[in-house]
Amino acid sequence: MSIVAKDVGKKIGDPPTQILTSINFEIPDGQFLSLTGHSGSGKSTLLYLLSGLDCVSSGSVIVDQVDLSRMKKKEVAHFRNEKIGFVFQFNYLIAELSVLENVLLPAKKYGQEKNRLELAKSILEKVGLIEKLNRLPRQLSGGEEQRVAIARSLVMGPKYLFADEPTGSLDTGNGEIVMKMLKEVHEQKGTTVILVTHEPDYARRAQRQVSLADGRIISDSGPSLELSLPV
């Protein structure tokens, strides 16, 4: 099983501008991949396409042998809920809900919040927020908010974790904490992690490094590379 991008192209806007061109690669399950490139090179756009948040303009994205563009809306929603964890660059927490409620929100979609409660607490414990699970987002620091967002993306035990510059707005300390979390889910749960980052240091820790420029892949350290540097 894997994520496969076949000749993926994406146009946005009116008039349409080509954002991504002929993206071809395969991410085998359990890989830790980093995606780098200048701002505006199309990293976020690619992440949205691979995670089923957005639709391709040409080509296809095939996840676990299913073409995402062939899925019905309902199926895509279910797919995202069950298999995809997504960490946005900005902290997308719901201001009216407590830390724990925010983390459990994906579980609520199919009435799973009871089953996931223990897992949610253990994740919050790991990220050092167990004391603050009844706080509201405005009572947290930026780093704490991002950790909650990561906890939320992990609560459904996703097979694929996408992180779009999760450390972008954090200081080094908090950045390290986030990187440690990603490393942990990858190693302990075998989760496929796709990390967009500007930090060459963080990118180097991935098993495979892909670079984008002007919507094209300009370098790919290769699907078979199994090098894993210590965190």
Add this chain to the structure above:
Amino acid sequence: MISMVSLAIRYLFSRKRQSLFTLLGIFLGAGGFVVISGFFLGFRFFFIDNLVNNSAHIFIQARQEFLEPHSLDESFFKNETKHVFWKSIPAGEKDYHRIESPQGWYERLDSDPKIEAYSPQLVVPALFSKGGSPIAAGFTGCLPEKQARVNTVAANMVEGKFSDIGGGGNRIIVGQELLKRLGAKIFENVMVTVGVGKQTPFQIVGTFDSGNKRSDLQAYGPLADVQRANHTLNLINEIDVRLFDYEQSSTKATTWSALSSETIESWDQRNSSIFTMFALQAMMRNIIVFVIMLVAGFGIYNVLMMTVSQKMKDIAILQAMGYESWEIRLLFLFQGFLLGVVGALLGLIAGFFICQYLQTLPFGGRPGATRPPGHLTIELTMGIYLQASLLSMMSALIASYLPARAAAKFTPIEIIRGGAV
């Protein structure tokens, strides 16, 4: 789904002031509907109740007839000539209107199981005087035991009993208003002029007060005595009928009209102007409530539209984690619905208590009346509450429909790329 409901509640609570303000609109709409409806319907009920209880339900009256150019030929010339030429052609209303075959009517009314009672009458305009200048008033000759069963005159007696005119002997019962204008007292004699006849003395043996000035400018006497005074023995010109079910009055009246030459009116046909007023009241109420609901609905619409634009980020993140468009719509529809339900509930409760209070206010009666005033009649039927809650819920739902649709319109990526971040 439950998660959307609880999130909707959180949203409402996080904007307490706005929510309260919006509630107020629905509250006023629902409460206003209950109070205004209760007041108007109560008023209507009071009027109808008064009408159908105090008066007969159907009035069968002799048709007004006019002289034809040759309708007097026979009386004057018998069979002498075939062609009569009048210098002044006969014209105008006939002297006496009569119900042509009262016996036929009695048989029909006696055999109809829907008829509770009926009373044959001779109703004539009359001049009453007691020394001073004469007072014009209606004079009804009737059979007291029959009359007592078709309207409430017998129950409204202030002095004497209605049956006191039963034995004949030129005795009458007069309304309080007539008594006052005559300056007469009970057991005094008054002179009554009826038709072209000379004055006939009648003795007042009782008085009544119906609560209505116009009906109190009237007198009742024994049928035979009035016929004699009017020089029209055996003539009756009206039969008043009471039904067991007053709501069938107009149907019955219409049926009978088709079968006979008499003029037949039911109580509601006779008071049709009041029903026009009721219709006007209902329209007024609808307009007031419509305006309140419009304002309330607009409030909800505004607040929700604002919430949608403030919560774009939340919408994107919810969709990204797998929530579907219908759930996003529900999130906003439910906020409107909740405002509608809570506002309506508070409005109904407030409306109920205001109605309770209004009911204690005195109403009816008039200065100098012998009867004590009643209370304001307020209708408090379930129907009004049901209508009010339906109406408020409808307006809340309609008002939240557009914001809900707007919320679910965008894909998460459109929101993220659109710069909502």
